[in-house]
Amino acid sequence: MPLIPKVGRRKLKIRFLLISITGILWIGVAIHLFPVWWMFITSIKSSIEVYQFPPTLWPERPTFVVYKMIYVLSAGTWGAIQEPIYVYFKNSLIMTGGIMIIQIPLAALIAYSISKLHSPQWSRLVFLYAIGLLMVPGTIRLIPQYLVMRHFPIPTLIVPKIPFTNTKIPTYNFLNTYWAVILPSTFSAFNVLLFKGFFDGIPDELINAARLDGASEFGIFRRIILPISKPVFAVITYFSFTMAWNQFLWPLLVLKDNSLYPIAILLYNLQNALQSPGLVGHDPGTEELLQQGIGMNAVMGISIIQSIPVFIMFIVFREQLMRGIKIRGLK
Helix, strand or coil, rough: CCCCCHHHHHHHHHHHHHHHHHHHHHHHHHHHHHHHHHHHHHHHHHHHHCCCCCCCCCCCCCCHHHHHHHCCCCCEECCCCCCHHHHHHHHHHHHHHHHHHHHHHHHHHHHHHHHHCHHHHHHHHHHHHHHHHHHHHCCCCCCHHHHHHEEEECCCCCCCCCCCCCEECCCCCCCHHHHHHHHHCCCCHHHHHHHHHHHHHCCHHHHHHHHHHCHHHEEEHHHHHHHHHHHHHHHHHHHHHHHHHHHHHHHHHHHHHHHCCCCCHHHHHHHHHHHHHHHHCHHCCCCCCCCCCCCHHHHHHHHHHHHHHHHHHHHHHHHHHHCCCCCHHCC
């Protein structure tokens, strides 16, 4: 149903209002699409034209040397890129997949237990705990999380001893492994709140009827809750994938081996190598890249490739995402 009926559009004021709203929306679309356009045209410019002023909206001599370089580096290394490019993509996929496999089912089960299983008192406590986690800035949690990953499960700088003994509590060091990135992201309070907001809108009569028929709680969740909850699962899957795929700061802190870096850190290292004269002077591989016309255009080219999985996820879940915008948890 249109916002303004066709009969009302005949008035001059209404037409002017519609034209104004449409124009503002198209300006917003252009503003959002301009960075994508700028990334693409920069990736097909020569390294000299990238720094040309005033900048051009279309390259004078388009070249796909960057994408050829990416193809070549899929089987070797060069300069700041110390591993084949597919290794960085593989690392991002492993970390993102590990986070999503644990985070989404865990958040859904916690939200279901709060909404339909626990008593109101316990539900309120767990709900307040989730809200409290959202109020704590992520930067404050960096040091405790790092200490936990350094000697799991003790979040202290020095591992304490077992009482009345001289033996330290057994710990495990997850640093410089995939688990150091995956484990801190297994619980998402934001996802719990979204799931709970949706589950609260599911009638209790459906669940009680299934219980009378002898269905287990897990069976109810699998056969009744999951089919109804496709929109909210699509929204949370897309959000979780986007946040996990674009992680940068935390992997940079806990990973040391170049062979474990995700694609976001590759872009960071490549950008620093191409912008730092001191580093370029001591890096023959990077200097050779610059001599062949590969500079910041390579950063833009890899950025486009990095954004392709996010775009694919949006295409896959676009229908459910449009429905999910209307769910109670996002109002």
